[in-house]
Amino acid sequence: MKRTLAIARKEVFHILRDPRSLMVSVLMPLMMLLLFGYAIDMELRDLPIAILDQDRTPLSREFISHMTSSEFFIKNADLASRDQIEAGFRRSEYRAAIIIPKGFDEKVTRGEESPVQVLVDGADATTAQTVDNYISQVVILLNNRLVENREFQATLLDPRIRFFFNPQLRSADFVVPGLVAVIMMMICALLTSIAVAREKETGTLEQILTTPVLARNVMIGKVMPYMLISAFDAALVLIVGYFVFKVPMAGSWLVLAGYSTMYLLIALSFGLLISSVSKTQQVAMMMALLATLLPTLLLSGFIFSVDSMPLWLQVVCHANPAFYYLKILRGIMLSGHAWYPLEGGIMLGMAIFLMTLAVARFRDRLE
Amino acid sequence: MQIIRYLVIKEFRQIFRDHMMARIIILIPFVQLLILGYAVNTDLKNVKTAIVDQDHTPQSRQLIKSMYASDLFLPAKSDVTPDNLEDRLGSDQVDLILWIPRGYAEAQSRHQSAQVGVFLDGRNSSIAGRAGGYTLGILRQENQRLLENSTLNASAFSLPIGRITATTRFFYNPDLTSRDYMIPGIVALIVTIITAFLTGMAVVKEKEVGTLEQLMVTPITPLQLIAGKTIPFLILGMIELTFATLFAVLYFKLPFTGSILLLFLGALLYIMVTLSVGVFASAVSRTQQQAMFTVWFFLVYGILTSGFFYPLENMPAFVQYLTYINPLRYFLPILRGLFLKGVGFFDIWDEYAALLTLGILFFSAAVIRFKKTVE
Amino acid sequence: MSKPESNNHIAVKAEKLTRRFGDFTAVNSIDLQVQKGEIFGFLGANGAGKTTAIRMLCGLLRPSEGEAWIEGLPVSKSAEKIKRRIGYMSQKFSLYNDLKVWENLEFYGGIYGLSKSEIESASDIMLARLQLAEYRNTMTVELPLGFKQRLALGCAIPHNPGIILLDEPTSGVDPIARRKFWDLIYELAESGTTIFVTTHYMDEAEYCSRVSIMVHGKIVALDTPRELKKQQKVTTMQDVFLKLVES
Numbered sequence: 007m008k009r010t011l012a013i014a015r016k017e018v019f020h021i022l023r024d025p026r027s028l029m030v031s032v033l034m035p036l037m038m039l040l041l042f043g044y045a046i047d048m049e050l051r052d053l054p055i056a057i058l059d060q061d062r063t064p065l066s067r068e069f070i071s072h073m074t075s076s077e078f079f080i081k082n083a084d085l086a087s088r089d090q091i092e093a094g095f096r097r098s099e100y101r102a103a104i105i106i107p108k109g110f111d112e113k114v115t116r117g118e119e120s121p122v123q124v125l126v127d128g129a130d131a132t133t134a135q136t137v138d139n140y141i142s143q144v145v146i147l148l149n150n151r152l153v154e155n156r157e158f159q160a161t162l163l164d165p166r167i168r169f170f171f172n173p174q175l176r177s178a179d180f181v182v183p184g185l186v187a188v189i190m191m192m193i194c195a196l197l198t199s200i201a202v203a204r205e206k207e208t209g210t211l212e213q214i215l216t217t218p219v220l221a222r223n224v225m226i227g228k229v230m231p232y233m234l235i236s237a238f239d240a241a242l243v244l245i246v247g248y249f250v251f252k253v254p255m256a257g258s259w260l261v262l263a264g265y266s267t268m269y270l271l272i273a274l275s276f277g278l279l280i281s282s283v284s285k286t287q288q289v290a291m292m293m294a295l296l297a298t299l300l301p302t303l304l305l306s307g308f309i310f311s312v313d314s315m316p317l318w319l320q321v322v323c324h325a326n327p328a329f330y331y332l333k334i335l336r337g338i339m340l341s342g343h344a345w346y347p348l349e350g351g352i353m354l355g356m357a358i359f360l361m362t363l364a365v366a367r368f369r370d371r372l373e
Numbered sequence: 374m375q376i377i378r379y380l381v382i383k384e385f386r387q388i389f390r391d392h393m394m395a396r397i398i399i400l401i402p403f404v405q406l407l408i409l410g411y412a413v414n415t416d417l418k419n420v421k422t423a424i425v426d427q428d429h430t431p432q433s434r435q436l437i438k439s440m441y442a443s444d445l446f447l448p449a450k451s452d453v454t455p456d457n458l459e460d461r462l463g464s465d466q467v468d469l470i471l472w473i474p475r476g477y478a479e480a481q482s483r484h485q486s487a488q489v490g491v492f493l494d495g496r497n498s499s500i501a502g503r504a505g506g507y508t509l510g511i512l513r514q515e516n517q518r519l520l521e522n523s524t525l526n527a528s529a530f531s532l533p534i535g536r537i538t539a540t541t542r543f544f545y546n547p548d549l550t551s552r553d554y555m556i557p558g559i560v561a562l563i564v565t566i567i568t569a570f571l572t573g574m575a576v577v578k579e580k581e582v583g584t585l586e587q588l589m590v591t592p593i594t595p596l597q598l599i600a601g602k603t604i605p606f607l608i609l610g611m612i613e614l615t616f617a618t619l620f621a622v623l624y625f626k627l628p629f630t631g632s633i634l635l636l637f638l639g640a641l642l643y644i645m646v647t648l649s650v651g652v653f654a655s656a657v658s659r660t661q662q663q664a665m666f667t668v669w670f671f672l673v674y675g676i677l678t679s680g681f682f683y684p685l686e687n688m689p690a691f692v693q694y695l696t697y698i699n700p701l702r703y704f705l706p707i708l709r710g711l712f713l714k715g716v717g718f719f720d721i722w723d724e725y726a727a728l729l730t731l732g733i734l735f736f737s738a739a740v741i742r743f744k745k746t747v748e
Numbered sequence: 749m750s751k752p753e754s755n756n757h758i759a760v761k762a763e764k765l766t767r768r769f770g771d772f773t774a775v776n777s778i779d780l781q782v783q784k785g786e787i788f789g790f791l792g793a794n795g796a797g798k799t800t801a802i803r804m805l806c807g808l809l810r811p812s813e814g815e816a817w818i819e820g821l822p823v824s825k826s827a828e829k830i831k832r833r834i835g836y837m838s839q840k841f842s843l844y845n846d847l848k849v850w851e852n853l854e855f856y857g858g859i860y861g862l863s864k865s866e867i868e869s870a871s872d873i874m875l876a877r878l879q880l881a882e883y884r885n886t887m888t889v890e891l892p893l894g895f896k897q898r899l900a901l902g903c904a905i906p907h908n909p910g911i912i913l914l915d916e917p918t919s920g921v922d923p924i925a926r927r928k929f930w931d932l933i934y935e936l937a938e939s940g941t942t943i944f945v946t947t948h949y950m951d952e953a954e955y956c957s958r959v960s961i962m963v964h965g966k967i968v969a970l971d972t973p974r975e976l977k978k979q980q981k982v983t984t985m986q987d988v989f990l991k992l993v994e995s
Contacts (some may be wrong), residue, residue: 097720128543
């Protein structure tokens, strides 16, 4: 224990000697949180559209004002001819163009079908889909009004939608738990892997191993300070999320801390495992970066739905600790669920497995 | 020139001497693209859905059929009742519950509106929001169908009713595959990681080991040193870009509609910026760890403010200003435009101009700062 | 000083050379002149300011005050020209550990502007001279320290400089390796190269044509070893050093 602490103390000195790295490891999570929290709004808004109104009648103007009356669209261009449309798409000047042909009003008055053409830049498929949905919604609304004028019941189906646990679908409620998972994994794995690789590169690790400390002491001593930094970062994100972004905390902080410790252990063991296979800091960093940043961001269910992925990739996701942790985190914070025997068990298993593997590899390499 | 050549040869030898590094560099584009290409998919599928049908009529069954018409919603095994909705959503058994209350068919037959409940697990608001949107879309269509039927029934009315119909055509990506839009972004990420990180660390490594001091007593000028340190990663970046593009086109069947020349020109300008970031990071750092952190900061900022995940138009004004000095913000539209939209130079010349400006700015800053360190 | 003084004969010169780091004065107004072809020993305890002084002579560090000249060229103004006339080997043996022996030589030859054929012939000669011919394809990291040190010397002088500055070249290596290294230095000196070497091994000081002894940033003595021993009335340089440092 004494030896472990001695090594931990040395590591703390290393960290304090390098205030910039420490700053980054503290400021980075905050920056990610603020940028994500403020910049990402899942509700689409202010999308530019172009209008080509060849009819120029009261009805066509009404149609246009319906389109642009909400915050969803802003009119960016009044086109004079069809030929201009594609050039504008190529220059990304607008997302959609609406063509109201001549005779639009007249056909409606005569009781015929009156077609409107909608051209959408489909490159960004998600946004394009939403744009299309929105336009057809406006069309239906307008049609209903036309019907209503004739005293018909327009809505035969009246959907009532309700989102549980996050009724307004606030993006902060969604971002904060995800960021906690990403940040803890990254900071922990990156710092640990590079800290060990640095000593390998400079040869000081050999020096330490000639002293009567055990590989176990070295490892625990080295990772303890980084565990504290990561835990501090996670707490910081949670607290800023709670106070600044008003993310709820439906469950218990204590339960959260328990699961988080398990997750931290996984991240640390993973960092150690990386450092045991890499000789230089460069390799350690590249591996840690590739194995943590993108997977925790993209293969955890944070941003993209795991259920929508092909089966083989779903299997990969299920090997990702962030996948389970995120589920637990969202549960505890947003819905107050605390009982996750399956997820918790899997995480515990991962922690034990990785830790054993890391210690074994580490010893192999050094002794 | 010869001096630069020897610097470049040396750098390549060092990179590929480390087998691990060589493997990482070669595998990055393939593994990343393969995994992320499938992961980065905003098309929703298999949303676990439960239906509480208390009406049990042909009409309610018709609605259920419409819900399950695509693979968007997947029936989940669950015993949902109106009383345990929250619990079933909370315990992750289902993502969405559609509740058709008793009297659904009857209300319709009397030309009254029938309520339908849609309940979602909002904890993953991105998925919930979209699933909700799709559900409402399906219900709207159902409404429209019902309406038309009832208008037919009401044909006794003297005048036919005029109706607006919208026909939508999607340009560039008629099937709306979201992957096609995300993959160019991953290509950009791969290039960024290789160029910015490796340059940053490679220079600092010489500082740490002490070889930089040895180089400083030779007649090498700082500019030659920077060139020797960045050219290898420029070459690697270009090779990775080529591999990644080929992989995207051959494996993921992405179209490539623009000019190859424009692709390389854009990449050249973009890499100039990322290399400068690497050099700058190494100039202000004493250790590789610091350099890595500095580049990391840039990378995170770059991804978040580039429009990689969400459209830039969505961001609040002050964040929009932050995006203007982000090179990825310009490189991404270039890549997406060249892959999908068949853009020509005059469609996106302003992106090129912005990249060139940033390149000159970042490069000058990096050179000035670097000179200060070595002198 | 007994030798004739003419600028043409002076390889290295320093006047009032001073370097401060904050409040600490590492090098305090030193003056010295090194004649061409001399082996000049720059002695001092660890931390006496030797490395700071030698780095200023090479142009790696700007002096706070004073000036240094290499072959008559002021270091502050003609740093680039000077780099072609000197070879410098630092304490740390700045080699690329992940390159092979010949690759290190090739690289340094290349950045000194030698042509491909020049590098090839020069490397062969150099490897033979350094007695490293059989390690040509060995990875540098695997070389014993004494071999590394010889390779570092080889890498510092592919351009046949007139002046070689060595900063504690032999620290940490065994006596046989040191002997071999000094043989190399003699060889170079015989062919007319000026050697400026810092060391804290007093037996090495005996090999030098002249030595200076530095204490706390100042030069306290400068003369031939024989003269210094006579002045201090002792028989070895070791005693000269101890006497001067303790006084």
